[in-house]
Amino acid sequence: MMTKLIDWIDERISIRTLWSAVANRPIPGGASWFYVLGSTLLFIFILQMLSGIFLALYYVPTPDHAYASVKFIQNEAAFGGLVRGMHHWGASFMMVLIALHMLRVFVFGSYKKPREMVWLLGVGLIGIVFGFAFTGYLLPWDQKAYWATVIGTNVAGTVPMVGGLLLKILRGGSELGNLTLSRFFAIHTYVLPWSLALLAGLHVFVMELAGPGGKWDPARNSPDRTEPLFPNQIFKDSIFVLFVFLAIAALALVSPAGLEPQADPTDTTYNPRPEWYFYFVFQLLRIFEGSYEVVGTFVLPTIAGMLLVLLPFVDRRPERAPAKRRVLMSLGGVTVVGVIALTIMGAMAPVVQAPSVTSPSVLAGRLLYDKNGCSACHSIHAKGGTIGPDLTHVGAKRDRDWLVRHFKDPQAVSPGSIMPKTALPENDLKELTDYMQSLR
Amino acid sequence: MSNHDVSRRSFMVRTIIAIFAFIGAAFAAALGGFGIMPALKKREPGWSDAGSVADLTEGLPQERRFAEIVKSGWQSEKQERTIWIVRKADNTLTAYASSCPHLGCGYRWVEAEQRFACPCHGSIFDINGKVLAGPAPRPLDTLPVRVENGRLLVQYEVYQLGIAQKLPA
Numbered sequence: 011m012m013t014k015l016i017d018w019i020d021e022r023i024s025i026r027t028l029w030s031a032v033a034n035r036p037i038p039g040g041a042s043w044f045y046v047l048g049s050t051l052l053f054i055f056i057l058q059m060l061s062g063i064f065l066a067l068y069y070v071p072t073p074d075h076a077y078a079s080v081k082f083i084q085n086e087a088a089f090g091g092l093v094r095g096m097h098h099w100g101a102s103f104m105m106v107l108i109a110l111h112m113l114r115v116f117v118f119g120s121y122k123k124p125r126e127m128v129w130l131l132g133v134g135l136i137g138i139v140f141g142f143a144f145t146g147y148l149l150p151w152d153q154k155a156y157w158a159t160v161i162g163t164n165v166a167g168t169v170p171m172v173g174g175l176l177l178k179i180l181r182g183g184s185e186l187g188n189l190t191l192s193r194f195f196a197i198h199t200y201v202l203p204w205s206l207a208l209l210a211g212l213h214v215f216v217m218e219l220a221g222p223g224g225k226w227d228p229a230r231n232s233p234d235r236t237e238p239l240f241p242n243q244i245f246k247d248s249i250f251v252l253f254v255f256l257a258i259a260a261l262a263l264v265s266p267a268g269l270e271p272q273a274d275p276t277d278t279t280y281n282p283r284p285e286w287y288f289y290f291v292f293q294l295l296r297i298f299e300g301s302y303e304v305v306g307t308f309v310l311p312t313i314a315g316m317l318l319v320l321l322p323f324v325d326r327r328p329e330r331a332p333a334k335r336r337v338l339m340s341l342g343g344v345t346v347v348g349v350i351a352l353t354i355m356g357a358m359a360p361v362v363q364a365p366s367v368t369s370p371s372v373l374a375g376r377l378l379y380d381k382n383g384c385s386a387c388h389s390i391h392a393k394g395g396t397i398g399p400d401l402t403h404v405g406a407k408r409d410r411d412w413l414v415r416h417f418k419d420p421q422a423v424s425p426g427s428i429m430p431k432t433a434l435p436e437n438d439l440k441e442l443t444d445y446m447q448s449l450r
Numbered sequence: 451m452s453n454h455d456v457s458r459r460s461f462m463v464r465t466i467i468a469i470f471a472f473i474g475a476a477f478a479a480a481l482g483g484f485g486i487m488p489a490l491k492k493r494e495p496g497w498s499d500a501g502s503v504a505d506l507t508e509g510l511p512q513e514r515r516f517a518e519i520v521k522s523g524w525q526s527e528k529q530e531r532t533i534w535i536v537r538k539a540d541n542t543l544t545a546y547a548s549s550c551p552h553l554g555c556g557y558r559w560v561e562a563e564q565r566f567a568c569p570c571h572g573s574i575f576d577i578n579g580k581v582l583a584g585p586a587p588r589p590l591d592t593l594p595v596r597v598e599n600g601r602l603l604v605q606y607e608v609y610q611l612g613i614a615q616k617l618p619a
Contacts, residue, residue: 073522157555161570164553167619168612175490177610177619182489184608184619187522187529189488276515276532278548278556281569295553296571296585301614303552303585362558362569402516406502406600450502 033240038224038231041242044118046250047111053251054104055210057258058142059203061097069149071195073188076151077272084269095262101143103258105287108139116321116342119330120223126322128220131213133318138206143287145198148191156273157282159186159194165295168307186275226330281361289356290349296359375445378438387429390449398429405449413443488523493608493618498531500545500595500602506537511559511566511577513548518606531606533593534559534566536577545593545604546579552586554611566590587614 020026037045068087070079083090112132115121121129148159163186167177182189224231237243274280284292291311298306325338332339379385385394388401408416412423417439420429434442500514511534520529532548550557555570565582566575573584580589594605610619 160549160554164611167610173613174610174617174619178489179486183491183522184493185520185522185529187520188525189523192523193485274530276530276548276556278513278532278558280556282555292571299583299585300581300587303587303612306585307553307612359572362560362567403499403501406504450505 033238035218035239036236037239037243038222038236040235040237041246042225043246043250044114045243046247047107047114049247050251050254051104051107051111052210052214054100054107054254054258055206057255058097058100058104061093061100062199062203064093065097066199071149071191073151073191073273076149076191080150080152080269084267091266092259092262095265095267096258098267099258099261099265101146102285102287103254104139105143107254108136112136113342113346117332117339118223118226119332119335121322122223122328122330123322123326124220125217125223128213128217129322130319131209131216133315134209135206135213136318137315138202138209142198142202142206143285145194145202147285148194149198150269151191151273152270153273153277153280154268154270154282156186156275157280158284158288159190161282161284161295163190165307168304170304170308223330226332283359284356286353286357289354290352291356293352293356293359296356371441371444372448375441375443375448378434378442379445382432382434401446401449403450405447408446410443410447413446414439417442495605495607497596497603497605500533500535500604503537503543503597503600503602506535506543508537508539509577510561511536511546513559514602516604532556533604533606534590535595535602543595543597543602544579545595545602547591547593547607547609549591549609549611550586551588551591551609551611551616552584557590587612588616591616 016025065083068079068083068090070076080094083094085091087093115129115132144162147162148155163177163180166180167173169176178184180190180193181187182193294306294310295303296306298304325335327335329335379390387395387398389395390401404413416423417432417434419431420427432439432442496518498516498518500516506512513532514535515530515532517528517530519526522529534546534548536544536546538544548556550568550570550573552568552571552573555568557566557568557573557575559565560567564577566577566579568574568584568586571585573586574582575586575590576582578589579592591607591609593607596603608619610617
């Protein structure tokens with residue numbers, strides 16, 4: 011049945027010729043575990059696309075609803091935690107594998123002539139993946155999301171000359187809000203996926219045109235060692251893909267994607283920390299002080315990007331063996347060690363515990379206020395009902411004695427009031443009064 | 451091929467290029483403007499009531515919250531704000547924006563050390579907003595304040611962060 015169908019298609023569009031061209035595509039020096047990284051990245055991209063599309067079934071990109079919709083995905087929707095967890099961990103794996111893939115190409119000297127364009131497209135892809143990480147961050151609109159985006163966009167704002175303009179364009183205004191979330195969503199779900207698909211397609215296509223590099227030792231790329239792509243390489247690819255898939259799914263179940271409290275722009279007690287793969291940037295931002303700050307936010311990242319772009323044009327010797335490229339290998343080694351060290355330092359950066367300026371009884375009173383449903387009639391800082399008076403500054407208007415008498419019998423102090431008597435124990439009444447007094 | 455053919459051919463090549471250059475430029479201008487212009491709208495901060503000035507103690511910064519109406523795209527919404535208020539010995543009041551001038555984290559007053567500390571990249575400020583340590587490129591941002599009938603009024607301005615100059619964002 012299947013063979014007949016394929017025969018039918020083959021008769022019309024020669025699909026077997028196409029497949030045999032793919033399957034017999036020669037791999038100089040034979041199949042290798044080192045070559046599984048690129049195909050696994052392609053696999054993760056597809057995984058991210060699918061999980062992302064399905065997350066979009068329930069996600070709402072506005073500050074009013076984003077948090078609640080993510081909470082729904084995480085806690086209520088069937089398999090929601092798994093789908094979101096896989097999208098979350100898929101992003102981490104993407105970061106790790108893209109770094110390993112680049113490192114492999116660097117060590118093998120595969121970026122050299124005639125594959126310079128393949129390398130350049132790869133550098134572009136790294137940029138896009140960072141863009142994904144940065145824009146995806148904000149979408150849940152929790153504390154981590156909000157503060158990471160405040161910091162990240164401010165980093166862009168330090169770019170000399172155009173920083174202010176860039177900041178506003180990124181945020182869709184001077185502050186984070188509706189327009190920030192909607193444009194981050196559009197970039198994350200439309201602009202970047204299409205750009206990545208296009209660039210990744212070109213990356214593979216140009217590599218096919220230029221020809222794969224194979225091993226660094228020309229002797230090991232002799233025709234007798236050449237193997238076709240299928241089955242050996244595709245088998246290795248599949249085994250590694252399976253391993254990565256299982257790892258992502260297991261992590262999604264064992265260590266679900268976090269969701270912190272909803273974003274609160276007024277919170278001065280929160281300790282913002284980025285996702286682990288940005289720790290090295292985070293640490294870099296801690297190092298340079300005062301007017302040197304721009305070194306960490308702009309100069310070093312720009313130099314790093316430029317070095318990556320220029321690498322195949324600066325290092326033009328045909329020699330590919332790492333043992334004969336000592337200077338470059340040492341520089342690469344120092345960079346890797348540096349990034350790992352910065353990552354560890356960033357992870358260990360001390361937090362600043364917020365001192366309790368608010369007394370415990372005020373906090374307790376605040377809880378009582380919430381628990382007893384006072385906000386059904388009263389509002390504080392624009393939150394709550396409008397039936398009773400606004401209490402935002404009640405502490406400045408009423409003294410302690412008045413408040414206590416009023417709680418016990420509202421009509422006695424304020425004739426005509428429709429507020430019910432507060433039947434609370436003395437201590438609770440005291441805490442509630444403390445809270446009222448703190449509102450000034 | 452005659453000269454006539456060549457010029458006819460080059461005419462068509464140029465026309466094709468011109469057509470798509472025109473379409474590209476016109477569309478790019480429209481889309482670019484659509485994407486960027488709303489982002490460049492200027493903010494106009496009003497005066498907000500940040501509470502009573504009666505209970506401000508000299509040398510003890512107080513955190514105050516208030517709400518102001520902010521237009522965010524299609525929505526006018528209540529945006530909560532935080533500021534720090536400091537009463538100085540000469541009885542003047544200073545209000546600081548709650549964003550660290552480095553990259554915008556919410557910093558806090560550490561009473562035991564008598565200084566403001568930012569939890570992100572480790573900037574430290576004294577009570578006058580001066581940078582004592584860390585990456586912050588300028589002192590804490592002061593906000594315009596005035597006192598009316600015992601109430602502190604604040605104009606909540608948003609500044610561009612991470613640079614040495616204090617410019618409105």
